[in-house]
Amino acid sequence: MQLLTEIATRDSAIAEMESATTVLRGGCEEVRQFSGRPGGRVCTFLPSNNVLYSYVLFGLMPGLWSDEVLIRPSARTRNAVLALHELLEDIPHNPVTMADVSQRQFVALCHEAEMVVFTGRYENLQKIKDSIPSEIPILGFGSGPNPVVAGPSADISQVVRATVASRLFNGGQDCLCPDLLIAHASIYAELRGKLAGAFDAVPRAPREQPGLIVPSMYYTDAFEAAASFIEVHRGKVFAGGAVDRQDCWLEPTIVEFPRLSETHPPELFSPVICLTSYREAAEIRAWLASETEVERGMYVSVYGEPGLREVILGTSINCGPRTSFDIEDGNRPFGGYGRRASARWQGGDVVARPLLLSREAGQTSVASTFPTRAVAR
Known part of the structure; x- marks a missing residue:
């Protein structure tokens, strides 16, 4: 709590811990539904907010079906993320390795990945995506106005x-x-x-x-x-x-x-x-x-x-x-159908849809589709 409230309010930190725990509890069910090829490397550009929840979603969870997860912390919250990793790196089955390197160096590491997760500004995604081999899927998590x-x-x-x-x-x-x-x-x-x-x-x-x-x-x-x-x-x-x-x-x-x-x-x-x-x-x-x-x-x-x-x-x-x-449910697809909100980039093509890493790992191309749970009104 002390670490999280350096960045977040106490109430949002509590909500973040509860969400992170809920996602981990749903991990076994996600693994049972996983249809992709196990193993390989996942590279994640970590967002600057919700650092614990993001560490779980984009670090611990893909570790259930991959060999290695490399995380590059955002410069805005670098110290907090490194301190968080120090607290969590010795928990059982933690696959996360901190890649505290420049963006250019991290992009080079992405060349050996099975999947790249990008969280951040859409404009920054456009700058780096062409530097990553086109056959490697890039999952872009952005934002929207949520009116x-x-x-x-x-x-x-x-x-x-x-x-x-x-x-x-x-x-x-x-x-x-x-x-x-x-x-x-x-x-x-x-x-x-x-x-x-x-x-x-x-x-x-x-x-x-x-x-x-x-x-x-x-x-x-x-x-x-x-x-x-x-x-x-x-x-x-x-x-x-x-x-x-x-x-x-x-x-x-x-x-x-x-x-x-x-x-x-x-x-x-x-x-x-x-x-x-x-x-x-x-x-x-x-x-x-x-x-x-x-x-x-x-x-x-x-x-x-x-x-x-x-x-x-x-x-x-x-x-x-x-x-x-x-x-919002960390065990289900996140986002909408706007390419700035959530989209998969691969092979020079893009498809915008709600994203869940474990499901996307089972897709062979951007053209692949899967049923997304409808949100009940």
Whole structure:
């Protein structure tokens, strides 16, 4: 806990440990379903957040069906990951070897891999993928805006509770946090006011304090990007907006945009959420089918909107009246159908789909498919 709270809030660290334990408990079942060729090397570019959970998902789990797992830690959390590995390297059957080397050196090690796992910015994936032999599958785990839709019959209090909890999870520093809330015009004003009040009630506190809090941000580059976003859109800030550069802290902030069709927020990775309205479900369908959102479709939460019933909307998985955190399961495929969210790159081709390492290890090419569990609404 002491190690994890150097990066994460206490509540998110507890959630991370629980998720990691749950995934390990499901390991035997995953192995029973494994249909690939056992052995070989897996190379993983570890993400900078959720370091324990990621170590389990991309280190210990593929070790159940491979001979060797090489992990390159992110520069942002290098010291924490090396300390974590020191704690865990002597547990039975740990296949993980830390490759604390340059990106170029690690790419060279990937040439001998059966599979490469890349977690990080899509642009960085594009830079390295052509340096890896094309026959080696690269699994790209990225991010998406994970929008929340609040329809005309939504329970506004439920939407606010869920959105605040998910947007401020680990101070907003998680790829599953929603970057956009889309509210029906009939409830927009009421929801906006209640969301602002709920944000304002969350205390500013150090990461070690239990409960939902707004801590100083750990990732300085994410802080600078979010602070810049607030300044660029200062005229659209409805609530919050304070920036404390000395302590790397951002006040929970709501940024309003007048038209959904023109609202495509970046991954904010901070306690900042964008807000816009709509009148017809068709507007949301068109937005999810737009070129930008098709590329990064991951999850979408839908509350009280009967016009959005499909399991897949655009390239996003419909979570129904639940958050992306509620449906995430480390023993099942992760992500959506946008290539920036989750995709397999191999042989010069790419297919975007939810990814699970053990299943992907049994696929012979990007064209291979497997049934993905539908998310119940």
